[in-house]
Amino acid sequence: MQKSRFTEEQIVAILHESDAGIGTGELCRKHGIGKNTFYKWKAKYGGMQLNEVKRAKQLEEENAQLRRLVAQQALDIQSLKAVLEKKW
Secondary structure (H helix, E strand, C coil), rough: CCCCCCCHHHHHHHHHHCCCCCCHHHHHHHHHHCCHHHHHHHHHHCCCCCHHHHHHHHHHHHHHCCCCHHHHHHHHHHHHHHHHHCCC
């Protein structure tokens, strides 16, 4: 996945500018982003404050770590079952 050139702080600031009344087209030209990008950001970060965005990112990272842990445990269980099923 390509890393965004905008940080969460900048994205939230741009969305707050939009809430302040600046038009979408003008805002996109000013910051050099596409309208699709703006609407994706609005869907993801719309109405959030900076601390909420940081907390959501932290939770996503924690969730990914837990998913990897569960997947590793499932592989371990599967390999142990395979060993136990063998006839010596």
